[in-house]
Amino acid sequence: MNQKTPPIIILVRPQLPENGGAVARAMGNFGLKSLRLVEPLFSPLDPKAIAMAAGADSILEAATIHSSLEEAIADLPYVYGTCAVERLMVKKYMPVREAMPEIAACERVGIVFGPERTGLSNEELPKFRAILQVPVDPEFSSLNLAQSVAITAYEWYQTQGNFKGKLHLGDTIPATNDQIQGFLGALEHALDETHFWRIDHKKPIMWRNLQNIFTRMDLTEQEVRTLHGVIKSLRGQP
Amino acid sequence: MNQKTPPIIILVRPQLPENGGAVARAMGNFGLKSLRLVEPLFSPLDPKAIAMAAGADSILEAATIHSSLEEAIADLPYVYGTCAVERLMVKKYMPVREAMPEIAACERVGIVFGPERTGLSNEELPKFRAILQVPVDPEFSSLNLAQSVAITAYEWYQTQGNFKGKLHLGDTIPATNDQIQGFLGALEHALDETHFWRIDHKKPIMWRNLQNIFTRMDLTEQEVRTLHGVIKSLRGQP
Numbered sequence: 001m002n003q004k005t006p007p008i009i010i011l012v013r014p015q016l017p018e019n020g021g022a023v024a025r026a027m028g029n030f031g032l033k034s035l036r037l038v039e040p041l042f043s044p045l046d047p048k049a050i051a052m053a054a055g056a057d058s059i060l061e062a063a064t065i066h067s068s069l070e071e072a073i074a075d076l077p078y079v080y081g082t083c084a085v086e087r088l089m090v091k092k093y094m095p096v097r098e099a100m101p102e103i104a105a106c107e108r109v110g111i112v113f114g115p116e117r118t119g120l121s122n123e124e125l126p127k128f129r130a131i132l133q134v135p136v137d138p139e140f141s142s143l144n145l146a147q148s149v150a151i152t153a154y155e156w157y158q159t160q161g162n163f164k165g166k167l168h169l170g171d172t173i174p175a176t177n178d179q180i181q182g183f184l185g186a187l188e189h190a191l192d193e194t195h196f197w198r199i200d201h202k203k204p205i206m207w208r209n210l211q212n213i214f215t216r217m218d219l220t221e222q223e224v225r226t227l228h229g230v231i232k233s234l235r236g237q238p
Numbered sequence: 239m240n241q242k243t244p245p246i247i248i249l250v251r252p253q254l255p256e257n258g259g260a261v262a263r264a265m266g267n268f269g270l271k272s273l274r275l276v277e278p279l280f281s282p283l284d285p286k287a288i289a290m291a292a293g294a295d296s297i298l299e300a301a302t303i304h305s306s307l308e309e310a311i312a313d314l315p316y317v318y319g320t321c322a323v324e325r326l327m328v329k330k331y332m333p334v335r336e337a338m339p340e341i342a343a344c345e346r347v348g349i350v351f352g353p354e355r356t357g358l359s360n361e362e363l364p365k366f367r368a369i370l371q372v373p374v375d376p377e378f379s380s381l382n383l384a385q386s387v388a389i390t391a392y393e394w395y396q397t398q399g400n401f402k403g404k405l406h407l408g409d410t411i412p413a414t415n416d417q418i419q420g421f422l423g424a425l426e427h428a429l430d431e432t433h434f435w436r437i438d439h440k441k442p443i444m445w446r447n448l449q450n451i452f453t454r455m456d457l458t459e460q461e462v463r464t465l466h467g468v469i470k471s472l473r474g475q476p
Contacts, residue, residue: 028378086406094403135401140266163373165332168324
């Protein structure tokens with residue numbers, strides 16, 4: 001677990017309170033706490049913002065208001081801008097995923113998002129060490145402000161843990177191989193008795209295929225017990 | 239470039255037209271085209287949906303309406319559900335990033351999202367081969383529907399290209415080493431003439447530091463010309 005403080009999100013001249021609230025919600029989802037607003041066209045406590053925050057009110061309440069971008073980033077050593085499309089100037093652009101390890105390794109990083117309609121201005125871009133980009137389909141590149149913050153925050157959160165898939169077991173535990181073989185034995189016995197194989201010399205391959213179905217499933221103890229019951233029930237046994 | 243068709247997004251009982259529109263916009267941003275709605279509480283052509291789609295109208299216009307989840311996924315060989323929190327059943331959960339290579343490698347994959355308030359029901363989850371999750375802060379795990387679709391679509395799009403950071407050059411080209419050394423020679427000469435070094439034996443280390451500033455910057459031809467002009471101007475030369 002990385003122990004650096006999460007990046008600070010800075011919105012420049014945001015227009016819609018709904019977006020402010022949606023930004024706060026997305027920040028909360030991914031462990032970001034600190035929001036700065038430069039010349040916002042709404043109050044962070046606007047009811048529409050609070051409604052969209054869906055519980056991330058504390059981020060809106062703690063948001064600070066700034067009269068200029070310069071003032072909002074004055075105390076930050078590392079500040080990145082965001083921009084959908086490259087402008088006519090010499091500037092380093094980085095996909096947000098590629099930039100995130102260096103961002104997550106630093107303290108007091110600011111990430112600046114421009115107004116909904118226009119993005120950051122050509123006069124603002126030179127203030128940033130680099131420009132973060134969310135790669136999008138060039139034929140439809142207009143990313144919603146809150147979506148842009150959400151994906152950036154998501155990428156930061158991905159650096160904070162090693163998220164791995166797993167079989168969720170509920171209140172049971174994995175079956176042992178012995179339990180699985182016990183079920184397969186019962187199944188084979190039942191199929192022998194009910195003349196499932198029909199043509200005897202086909203049994204080996206049919207039985208191999210059937211075993212492969214049940215051994216790739218990561219059966220639990222409870223599931224093995226259930227399957228024993230299924231066999232009994234199908235055979236009309238009590 | 240992977241040539242498989244993108245995943246199909248399936249929304250079950252979505253409540254708000256704004257979310258339908260925001261989902262369409264996010265799909266468009268990341269190259270997804272196909273949207274299916276199961277018992278939606280709004281028309282995909284609701285003006286609020288169209289407004290939030292911000293140009294992704296074609297996705298809403300092509301969306302199909304289905305009377306049940308079963309009908310909506312009947313033709314799909316691979317169907318994943320989504321769910322924020324593990325339920326009390328034995329089920330495979332995968333972070334969306336980890337699952338995406340197998341999703342991107344298949345044709346006709348469906349990804350199903352539940353209603354805003356409740357998510358997919360315990361009766362619906364068994365229909366899916368696995369459950370995709372966006373890892374979120376456990377203290378604030380309520381992810382907006384459109385954000386959830388956006389991050390899923392973003393992760394799919396990330397599998398479609400090798401996105402790399404670069405210095406965007408505008409209309410100029412990188413300076414050659416010869417041009418950079420030419421500038422450094424002019425700078426050293428000017429600093430010699432203006433007695434910058436003061437203590438002669440300190441020049442080697444000071445000059446090494448100064449060179450390191452200018453050689454780590456990936457200067458362009460235009461920037462080198464500009465810097466030559468800066469030196470001239472500072473020296474009061476025409």
